[in-house]
Structures are given as C-alpha cells and as structure tokens.
Amino acid sequence: MTSKTRNTYFFFGAMQAALGLLVLTTSLFNKNSQNWLLFVALTLLVMGGIFYTHALYDRTLPGIKNNGVWHKGLSNRGWSAWLLGVVLTAFYVALYWYPETLGYNSQGNNSGLVGFFDSLSLLLNGKPASQWFVYGTLYTLAILVFGYKFLHKYRHNRYQVVRTISVMFFQLGFAFLIPEILSKLNPQYAYFNMDLKNMWPLDYDFFYDWHLNNQINSGSLGMFMLLFGLLMVVLISPILTYFFGKRWYCSWVCGCGGLAETAGDPFRQLSSKKKWVWKLERWSVHIVLFFVTVMTLAVLYSYLEKNNNLLGITQNSFVYGCIGLIILVMALIYGFKRKALNKDALITLGTLGTIVLALIIMNHTADANQLFFVNSYKLREWYGFGIGAAFSGVIGVGFYPILGSRVWCRFGCPMAAILGLQQRLFSKFRITTNGGQCISCGNCSVYCEMGIDVRAYAQKGEHIVRSSCVGCGICSAVCPRGVLKLENVATQNRMNNSGLIMNNPPDLLGGLKKTL
Amino acid sequence: MRKIVIIGNGISGVTAARHLRKLGDDKILLISDESDAFFSRTALMYVYMGHMKFEHTQPYEDGFWDQNKIERVRGRVDKIDPTNKNLILADKQTIDFDVLIIATGSIPNRYGWPGEHLQGVQGLYHKQDLEALEASTPKIDRAVIVGGGLIGVELAEMLVSRGKKVTFLVRETAFWNGVLPHEEASIIGDHIKKHGIDLRLSTELKEIISDDNGSVAGVVTHSGEQIPCQWVGLAAGVSPNIGFLTKSAVETDRGVLVDRHLKTNLPDIYAIGDCAQQRHPIEGRPSVEAVWYTGRIMGETVAQTIMGMPKEYSPGQWFNSAKFFDIEYQTYGRVRAQKQKNEQHLYWSANNKALRIAYDKSSLRMLGIHSLGIRLRHDCIDQWLNEGKAYEYVTKHLQEALFDPELYRSPVKHIQQTFNTQVAV
Numbered sequence: 001m002t003s004k005t006r007n008t009y010f011f012f013g014a015m016q017a018a019l020g021l022l023v024l025t026t027s028l029f030n031k032n033s034q035n036w037l038l039f040v041a042l043t044l045l046v047m048g049g050i051f052y053t054h055a056l057y058d059r060t061l062p063g064i065k066n067n068g069v070w071h072k073g074l075s076n077r078g079w080s081a082w083l084l085g086v087v088l089t090a091f092y093v094a095l096y097w098y099p100e101t102l103g104y105n106s107q108g109n110n111s112g113l114v115g116f117f118d119s120l121s122l123l124l125n126g127k128p129a130s131q132w133f134v135y136g137t138l139y140t141l142a143i144l145v146f147g148y149k150f151l152h153k154y155r156h157n158r159y160q161v162v163r164t165i166s167v168m169f170f171q172l173g174f175a176f177l178i179p180e181i182l183s184k185l186n187p188q189y190a191y192f193n194m195d196l197k198n199m200w201p202l203d204y205d206f207f208y209d210w211h212l213n214n215q216i217n218s219g220s221l222g223m224f225m226l227l228f229g230l231l232m233v234v235l236i237s238p239i240l241t242y243f244f245g246k247r248w249y250c251s252w253v254c255g256c257g258g259l260a261e262t263a264g265d266p267f268r269q270l271s272s273k274k275k276w277v278w279k280l281e282r283w284s285v286h287i288v289l290f291f292v293t294v295m296t297l298a299v300l301y302s303y304l305e306k307n308n309n310l311l312g313i314t315q316n317s318f319v320y321g322c323i324g325l326i327i328l329v330m331a332l333i334y335g336f337k338r339k340a341l342n343k344d345a346l347i348t349l350g351t352l353g354t355i356v357l358a359l360i361i362m363n364h365t366a367d368a369n370q371l372f373f374v375n376s377y378k379l380r381e382w383y384g385f386g387i388g389a390a391f392s393g394v395i396g397v398g399f400y401p402i403l404g405s406r407v408w409c410r411f412g413c414p415m416a417a418i419l420g421l422q423q424r425l426f427s428k429f430r431i432t433t434n435g436g437q438c439i440s441c442g443n444c445s446v447y448c449e450m451g452i453d454v455r456a457y458a459q460k461g462e463h464i465v466r467s468s469c470v471g472c473g474i475c476s477a478v479c480p481r482g483v484l485k486l487e488n489v490a491t492q493n494r495m496n497n498s499g500l501i502m503n504n505p506p507d508l509l510g511g512l513k514k515t516l
Numbered sequence: 517m518r519k520i521v522i523i524g525n526g527i528s529g530v531t532a533a534r535h536l537r538k539l540g541d542d543k544i545l546l547i548s549d550e551s552d553a554f555f556s557r558t559a560l561m562y563v564y565m566g567h568m569k570f571e572h573t574q575p576y577e578d579g580f581w582d583q584n585k586i587e588r589v590r591g592r593v594d595k596i597d598p599t600n601k602n603l604i605l606a607d608k609q610t611i612d613f614d615v616l617i618i619a620t621g622s623i624p625n626r627y628g629w630p631g632e633h634l635q636g637v638q639g640l641y642h643k644q645d646l647e648a649l650e651a652s653t654p655k656i657d658r659a660v661i662v663g664g665g666l667i668g669v670e671l672a673e674m675l676v677s678r679g680k681k682v683t684f685l686v687r688e689t690a691f692w693n694g695v696l697p698h699e700e701a702s703i704i705g706d707h708i709k710k711h712g713i714d715l716r717l718s719t720e721l722k723e724i725i726s727d728d729n730g731s732v733a734g735v736v737t738h739s740g741e742q743i744p745c746q747w748v749g750l751a752a753g754v755s756p757n758i759g760f761l762t763k764s765a766v767e768t769d770r771g772v773l774v775d776r777h778l779k780t781n782l783p784d785i786y787a788i789g790d791c792a793q794q795r796h797p798i799e800g801r802p803s804v805e806a807v808w809y810t811g812r813i814m815g816e817t818v819a820q821t822i823m824g825m826p827k828e829y830s831p832g833q834w835f836n837s838a839k840f841f842d843i844e845y846q847t848y849g850r851v852r853a854q855k856q857k858n859e860q861h862l863y864w865s866a867n868n869k870a871l872r873i874a875y876d877k878s879s880l881r882m883l884g885i886h887s888l889g890i891r892l893r894h895d896c897i898d899q900w901l902n903e904g905k906a907y908e909y910v911t912k913h914l915q916e917a918l919f920d921p922e923l924y925r926s927p928v929k930h931i932q933q934t935f936n937t938q939v940a941v
C-alpha cells in the first residue's frame with residue numbers, strides 16, 4: 001500500500017465511521033424511521049473500522065505497534081480522551097437510568113435510537129427493541145470491529161489471534177445471537193438469561209426470585225439454563241480454572257473482558273501500577289464479593305420462605321448448608337495451601353469468613369420482611385444501582401480512556417475475586433520468567449491492563465502467580481527479550497525460581513526488606 | 517557500621533546496593549550524576565518511541581530508597597582520595613567512605629572523527645543523551661547513524677518511529693557480523709532495509725561537516741560521498757567511563773583493573789559492571805563486558821564479598837539477548853561468527869526465524885546456541901551447557917527448550933529434519 005492509498009483509506013475509514021455515528025445520533029431526535037437506514041449505519045461503522053485498520057497496519061511489518069502511544073492525547077489522557085470518556089459515561093447514564101431519552105417506551109411504541117433498532121430486534125427476537133437490545137448490538141459490534149483491528153495489530157502473535165477470535169465468537173454467538181434467536185423461537189417465555197457463558201456472581205441476578213421463577217416456568221429450556229448455570233459455577237469453572245487459570249474466562253470468553261481486550265486495548269497502559277492501588281484493588285474487589293454473595297443468599301433465603309421451603313429445603317438448613325460449605329472450602333484451603341497464602345488470598349479467606357458471620361446474623365435477625373434490618377429487595381436494588389450499573393457500566397467502560405480498560409475487572413468483578421483465589425492456590429497456570437534474561441525495561445508492566453507490576457517479579461527471576469492476572473498475554477508479547485511465557489505447568493513448585501538470578505531465601509528478609 | 521559508597525546508580529551499582537541491604541545494616545550511599553533514581557538504560561529507546569514514559573523505566577517506586585535506607589546523592593565525582601578514604605565531587609563536596617564501589621558504566625566511543633563534537637552529534641547511553649536527541653528531533657529530516665551494533669540499530673528504530681529518514685553506516689560487510697554469522701547478519705540487514713532504512717554496508721565515516729552555526733550539516737563517507745543530514749548518532753561501541761580516575765592511585769587499563777573478587781589494587785575499593793576490567797580474563801570471556809546481565813551478576817557478587825562471604829565473580833554460561841526491530845535474538849554459550857578450528861555449526865532458517873547450534877567437532881558437545889525469532893528457555897539450555905550435552909541430545913530435546921508463546925507453531929520438527937541432513941553431509 002502506498003502512502004497515498006493509505007491516506008485515502010484513513011479518510012474513507014474515518015468518514016464512514018463518522019457518517020455511521022451521525023446517523024445513529026440523528027435517530028435520537030426521531031429523524032430516522034426507514035428500516036434500511038439502520039443497516040446502512042451499522043454497515044458504515046463496520047466498513048469504517050475495516051478501512052481504518054488497513055490504513056493503520058497494512059504498510060507495517062508484523063510486530064509490536066506501540067509507537068507514539070504516550071505521545072497521543074487519546075491514549076495518554078489528553079482532551080480527546082476526556083471527551084470520549086464524557087460521551088461514553090453520558091451514554092451509560094442514559095442507558096441505565098434514563099432510557100426514555102434514548103427513545104425507549106415500555107408502554108407503547110419506541111421512538112428515537114431505540115425505535116431505530118426495532119426492525120433489527122423484530123428480525124432477531126421477534127419483539128420491539130429495548131435499550132438493552134440497542135446496547136447489546138452496539139457492544140457486539142464494538143467487539144467485532146475493534147477485534148478485527150486487534151487481530152491485525154497482533155497478527156504476528158498466534159496466542160493473541162486465537163484468543164481474540166475466541167472473544168469475538170463468544171460475544172457474537174453466545175451473548176448475542178443465540179439468546180436473541182432462542183427468545184424468538186420461544187416467545188411464550190418470560191425473560192431469563194440465555195447467555196450460557198454468563199455466570200454467577202458476575203451475572204448477579206441469576207439467583208433472583210423472578211429469574212428462578214422465569215426459568216422454572218419455561219419448560220425444558222429454562223430448566224436447562226438453570227442447571228447449566230449451576231454447573232458452570234460449581235463444576236465447569238473450577239475445572240477449567242484449574243487447568244488454564246482464570247484466563248479461560250476473563251480473556252477468552254467473558255463479554256466484559258472481550259470489550260476490554262478489543263475496544264479497550266488502546267487504553268490498557270493507563271492502569272495504575274502503584275502499590276497503594278493494588279491495596280485498594282484487594283479491598284474493593286472483596287467488598288463487592290461480600291455484597292454479591294450475601295445479597296444473593298439473602299434473596300434465596302426470602303425466596304425459600306415465600307415458596308414454602310422449595311424442594312424441602314428450610315431456611316435454616318439452607319443457611320447452615322451454605323455456612324458448612326464455605327467453612328469446608330476455607331478449611332481445605334488452610335489445610336492444603338497454608339504456605340501459598342499471600343495477602344490477596346488471605347483477604348479472600350477473610351471475606352469468606354465475614355460472609356459466614358453475616359449469614360449467622362441474617363438468620364437470627366430476620367423477620368418476615370426484613371433481612372439485616374432492611375428489606376432484602378432494597379438490598380438488591382442498591383446492589384443493582386451501585387455495582388451492577390454505576391460500577392460495572394458507567395465507571396467500568398465510561399472511564400476506559402482515563403483509568404484503563406479493566407477497571408471493573410480489577411476493582412469490582414466478584415467473579416474475578418473467586419477465580420483469582422483459585423488461580424493463586426489451585427491452578428496450573430503461571431507466567432514463567434525466563435531465567436536471567438529480564439532487562440527491567442518495563443514494557444510488561446506498562447501494558448498490563450490489570451496493573452500488575454510484572455517487571456518486579458521478572459527482574460528477580462521470579463515466576464508470576466497473581467490472583468488478578470487475566471492471562472491476556474500482552475506482557476509476553478511486548479517483552480523485547482523473550483522473558484515471559486504464559487504456561488499451564490504443574491501445581492507443585494509453580495512459584496520456584498530458576499536460580500539464574502541470585503535471590504536470598506525469603507525467610508532471611510525481615511519486614512521492610514521484602515521489597516528488595 | 518561501615519559506610520559503603522557506590523559511584524553510579526545503573527544496574528550494577530543498584531544491584532550491589534540491594535544485595536548489601538539484604539545482607540546487612542551498613543550505611544549505603546549511591547552517587548549519580550545522571551539521575552535521581554535508578555532507571556533501565558535499555559528502555560530509553562522506548563521512551564523516545566512513545567511506548568512508555570520515562571517514569572516507567574524506573575523499576576522501584578519513590579519510597580523504595582528510604583524504606584530500604586539507601587541514601588542517594590546527585591553529583592559528579594571529580595577525584596578519589598584513597599589515602600583519606602574520601603571522594604571529592606565537582607561541587608567541592610567531600611564524601612567519606614569505608615568501602616567504595618566504582619560502577620560508573622560506559623561512554624560512547626569517539627574515534628577522533630573530524631566534526632565529532634558538533635551540535636547534533638551524539639551517542640545514546642545516558643539519560644542526557646535521550647534528552648539531547650529529543651531536543652534535536654524537530655530539526656531532523658535525515659539522520660546518519662555510524663556503527664553497526666546494538667545501539668546503532670536501536671537508534672535507527674527510534675528515529676524511524678518518529679518519521680525520520682535514516683542512513684545507517686556500517687563498516688563491516690554485514691550487520692553486526694563480528695557477532696552474527698553471515699546468514700543471520702543478512703537476515704537482520706534485510707529486515708532493517710524493509711523498515712525503510714538506508715543501510716550502507718562496508719561504509720565508513722570520514723568526517724562530519726558543519727553548517728555556519730556549528731551544527732551538523734552532513735557526513736562524508738570514505739568513498740567521498742556526501743550525505744546531508746541534521747543529526748549524527750555515534751554507535752561505534754562504548755568504553756569504560758573512568759576519566760575521573762586518570763590521576764588517582766586506582767590502577768586502570770581500558771577499565772578499572774580488578775581481580776576475581778572484583779577488588780581493585782587498593783584496599784576496600786571495588787569496581788563492577790561496564791567500567792571493570794578483569795586483570796586476568798576469565799577463560800572464554802573478554803576482559804571488559806558491557807552487558808546488562810554481567811553488570812547485575814557483578815553487583816550480586818561484590819555484595820557477598822563485602823559482607824564477609826568472599827565470592828569470586830563467575831558469570832556462568834554466557835547469555836545475551838537483543839531485538840532488531842521486530843526480530844528477537846537470544847544467545848546462550850558461544851556461537852562464533854567465524855567458526856574456530858574445532859567448531860562445527862548446524863543452521864536452520866525460515867521466514868525471519870533462525871536457529872544455530874555450535875558444537876565441538878571432537879567431543880560433539882554443544883558450545884552454544886542462538887536464535888532469531890525463536891524464544892529459548894534459559895534454565896534448560898544453561899543446564900545442557902553445564903552438563904556438556906552433545907548436539908544430538910540438544911537437537912532431539914529441542915522442544916523442551918522452546919519458550920515461544922503458547923499456540924505458536926513449533927519449528928522444531930523442521931529444524932530437526934534440517935539438522936539431520938546437515939549432519940549426514
């Protein structure tokens with residue numbers, strides 16, 4: 001490609017994307033009613049992305065493409081980054097709390113942007129669009145278009161290519177098409193989650209009473225989704241995490257991760273690597289874990305009461321069953337992994353203990369309508385508002401250009417906390433440091449979206465086994481000296497060093513000297 | 517409690533400081549003229565290219581130094597007074613020491629080229645070099661780089677990333693062919709050209725010409741060709757930075773002369789890293805090695821000796837790595853560019869990837885292995901070299917030594933087939 005065609009591609013790409021966005025924006029003001037125009041707009045967005053990608057990468061040789069990342073305002077918190085942040089945040093605020101501004105009408109015909117998507121929604125699921133349908137469509141489109149860009153950016157790295165195809169596939173198929181089509185085929189059923197990969201506690205309303213009821217009342221499809229959801233939590237996820245680390249979910253399958261890895265990729269370097277932020281992350285992610293668990297159990301507790309002890313489970317046996325299970329898990333961890341407990345893992349254990357306490361208090365203080373002296377439905381409303389919407393949506397994505405792409409995954413996702421504990425203690429996964437080859441350059445740390453100071457380990461010849469690592473593999477990709485490799489090795493000796501860099505045994509070092 | 521003073525806060529000096537602190541409670545003082553805190557010199561290029569900010573090149577957070585009671589002084593050491601055991605800084609400040617470690621690193625070579633001190637002529641080694649280059653950047657349309665080694669190719673990559681035209685003068689017939697055998701050198705040379713660099717092999721610099729203001733206007737090569745440019749990068753190697761020792765009692769040659777315990781000729785004075793020269797070279801190694809890794813190993817070693825656990829510097833099996841634009845290079849043991857008498861090679865290459873094993877003709881033991889575009893497992897190969905494994909063993913078990921990211925297609929079968937035919941011939 002000559003530089004002239006390259007410029008033409010840039011121009012065409014930018015024009016098409018701008019035009020596509022313009023059509024979507026004008027629809028907000030009820031300007032667009034023609035069905036075909038929606039398809040034109042979406043096609044323009046896709047074509048814009050394709051042209052732009054080829055303009056960026058076609059003339060380049062395969063390899064790392066981070067030139068100018070810190071020189072450009074968009075990727076270095078310049079005014080364009082703030083502007084984008086504000087626009088995204090505004091979109092999320094409208095989506096969660098003011099859907100009528102987008103044209104959503106629960107009583108009658110949609111108008112505006114939501115109405116603009118009616119035709120596509122009718123085609124796919126047989127119902128008029130909701131704000132969530134619009135969001136789902138744009139979300140999927142973003143993962144596909146920016147995934148296409150990512151595939152070209154990392155075309156030299158097969159791990160990145162396969163991983164990105166995987167997140168694109170799971171978003172398009174599992175999160176978008178299959179649920180839409182299933183609900184078109186089964187119009188008689190009330191809404192329940194049909195995204196097989198979306199599991200509790202990330203999918204925090206899975207165990208809500210209305211959700212359970214909708215599943216139970218939706219024939220074999222509902223029962224299948226209920227059982228599969230349970231199976232994911234108790235069996236499939238632990239097994240996969242054991243073999244591959246939490247990356248099988250976080251950077252290969254998950255939709256939140258999918259958006260972060262594709263549309264969020266230009267912002268991954270903005271995550272803070274400061275130690276105090278790591279401390280903050282430990283606390284915040286576990287507070288969310290605490291709330292989601294207690295809230296879910298509280299909702300189930302009330303549910304049992306209302307449904308006259310479903311399947312013969314009484315409230316008491318439910319609470320003590322849960323407590324027994326959690327204590328068993330804690331005992332197993334303490335029994336087998338005492339020595340591997342680091343602060344991350346200890347805090348997760350502490351959180352589990354606090355959950356047990358909370359359950360006991362709940363069981364003793366509950367009366368007909370109140371749990372923890374508040375209405376259990378209020379409790380979940382707060383969670384939905386604070387965590388489900390404000391944290392995971394508004395801050396999680398709206399702040400991509402300011403705080404980096406994995407804010408939610410790092411500070412909020414309760415799933416990440418659970419999978420992280422398992423990754424730290426019961427998994428074969430680690431990032432291997434290649435002997436003494438590290439030159440402390442810091443590329444790995446800069447481009448870690450989870451804010452892990454990878455270099456701090458690599459330069460000491462230590463392998464990296466961190467709860468928060470989502471296994472995206474970018475540290476390994478950007479390393480100029482071939483130092484890092486994501487691997488599923490044995491669980492024994494997973495953290496031992498190669499000995500090619502001198503390190504005194506850690507028990508020689510007291511308090512302060514630990515950081516040396 | 518002694519006062520241990522370290523001149524230089526590069527990888528050698530800082531590693532020594534860290535290990536001294538781990539092992540004891542002596543007072544530790546780091547002196548640097550270059551920067552307040554340790555940074556990774558090898559990462560300067562990424563700052564210029566916009567991959568990271570300067571602060572990202574600093575591996576330790578600000579609180580680290582106070583937390584570990586490592587004091588820092590910013591200043592330039594002018595003189596060492598070994599009898600009174602003190603240092604005199606450029607600002608006339610004197611600093612006492614009980615133990616002194618000299619870790620002053622290197623400076624870029626200048627060979628007395630006419631015009632080598634003009635505005636816009638520089639090397640790339642210190643933080644200040646990066647700042648100078650950044651200041652010159654707006655004026656650069658074309659840059660000329662002199663010297664076909666690691667710093668030269670880094671400079672080329674840096675300038676190209678900022679849209680500059682680059683002419684790269686290499687004295688040898690192929691890029692870095694003092695280290696790389698001809699085939700690998702050509703792969704890298706071709707790759708450099710593909711990135712739009714005007715690579716001139718077998719070309720030497722004759723002089724640098726000035727404009728009216730004392731800035732670079734161009735260079736003249738040995739053949740008399742004039743190349744107009746606004747900036748010249750000198751990348752013809754580095755030498756120990758020991759100018760401040762010329763009139764002292766510390767014995768020097770090319771570098772500060774040290775024994776295997778890294779001691780100089782004077783009691784309680786040590787030298788480590790780029791600036792140290794082994795008085796009796798260790799077998800198979802040059803007496804001065806200006807490499808990150810050897811600096812780090814010397815820092816680890818000298819700390820043990822100073823803390824009363826005398827330890828000889830023993831760098832172990834040679835290893836190194838580099839990256840030439842998009843092609844990574846790793847080497848372990850010794851693979852010579854020119855085969856030595858008893859040395860035989862096996863070589864494979866495809867699509868900008870290459871792998872070479874050198875072995876001893878009579879014992880069949882592997883002498884070394886290096887690769888382009890293939891990552892190798894350090895501990896695995898280190899062990900094979902230590903155990904004296906034969907090349908056949910290495911070829912057969914090559915898969916175990918592969919360190920490429922997951923899901924990469926393994927080239928091992930292909931390599932084994934190629935090596936088998938080479939051995940058969």
